[in-house]
């Protein structure tokens with residue numbers, strides 16, 4: 001039923017990855033060449049049979065899909081009220097930077113890190129505060145002393161964690177995530193945890209959601225999630241933010257709407273104090 005051997009020619013499909021010169025090999029972009037699962041294609045086909053594509057609202061299935069998936073595969077209980085739609089993880093992170101920090105602020109990245117985080121920070125006139133990881137010959141580790149020095153001396157306001165990490169593939173341990181959470185809370189730094197790659201994990205390894213490992217982490221974080229990497233749906237521009245803390249959620253809800261990244265239902269229902277009516 002799932003054919004991972006079939007080669008699908010994606011040239012001339014308006015693909016960022018494949019509409020390139022014959023001599024080029026596009027290994028830089030994180031979408032795969034597997035067709036979407038038949039269940040996904042069927043669901044789209046069913047929807048396409050209705051020929052009107054007006055504005056949509058968030059349906060119960062949208063919330064249930066995230067809640068049930070995270071419970072079943074990652075052992076985390078999510079509350080429906082804590083989930084918010086956004087039109088992609090990168091647009092979400094850009095909005096979060098714009099609305100939760102101010103120009104000139106420093107935003108911590110463990111390096112090496114995903115190039116778009118740099119773009120989001122710099123394009124919004126904030127500064128990247130790089131904290132280099134230690135490579136010990138077999139893997140990357142966080143230099144917590146260096147991280148704490150940076151947080152203490154540089155007055156950062158946000159840290160973007162990539163969990164699991166792009167590009168190193170590091171799956172952070174519970175203890176790593178707890179220590180990041182403690183340090184960020186101690187120095188008043190809000191954490192954005194990009195967990196878009198969490199379902200592509202080496203068998204036998206365990207991904208731990210940042211927000212699930214402690215109360216401190218839960219109450220001082222925004223987690224970005226999406227089905228787009230694991231199910232190869234990147235062109236759909238869809239993602240969710242998981243925000244357990246009420247005050248952070250209020251601020252983010254209006255930010256996402258102000259930037260036009262929410263869907264119309266949310267834009268209509270929020271008051272700009274933040275919470276949904």
Ligand SMILES: Cc1ncc(COP(=O)(O)O)c(C=O)c1O
Nearest residue numbers: 030088089090091114166194196
């Ligand atoms: C760590 C990480 N975050 C976000 C994205 C892109 O997310 P989106 O397409 O939802 O903007 C990628 C794509 O490669 C990624 O590697």
